[in-house]
Amino acid sequence: EAEVAQSPRYKITEKSQAVAFWCDPISGHATLYWYRQILGQGPELLVQFQDESVVDDSQLPKDRFSAERLKGVDSTLKIQPAELGDSAMYLCASSLSLAGFIEQFFGPGTRLTVL
């Protein structure tokens, strides 16, 4: 069964360093999402792509976070510089399209710890 791949699974970094996360969605899925999930809370949408275009990034802290999906397939989320408050699980999800009623398939996530 096709799955969303993410790497790394775990990342420990010191504050002020740069980190990057990678996501490979299910083949054929046009829509890709990045979420941040703090322990004990629900996922919070950071950015969503339709193919290579950003559809919504209103919740992305643009002073330090950036996301790209250059060829409309895999995607990278970067944080520079990392802050202590960025410690969280970063989840990537994909769906067939942006149209409503479409379920999202999530990857295993990247657990980030900022020291």
Next chain:
Amino acid sequence: SQKIEQNSEALNIQEGKTATLTCNYTNYSPAYLQWYRQDPGRGPVFLLLIRENEKEKRKERLKVTFDTTLKQSLFHITASQPADSATYLCALDAGNQFYFGTGTSLTVIP
């Protein structure tokens, strides 16, 4: 902004009983609402979707209701099993944004 509230406390029930989880929302009228299951350290897994014009949806031991007047969805697991223990998240669309609730932790006691 959209606000979604789920049972704030963890829910513990005896095996075989029916678990009922609540999702309340404000400030928007979503076209649909979804329920996901999340196990510790893993990404959420889609369970059910219910549209605004549907009152009830069933899938095996799962049942979801959607009351757009009350702005509430109820999620039921009948004949619960220890394997149902997990966190359950509701999620809805609000225009071109997607919001998750904080989740309810369910423990089914053998």
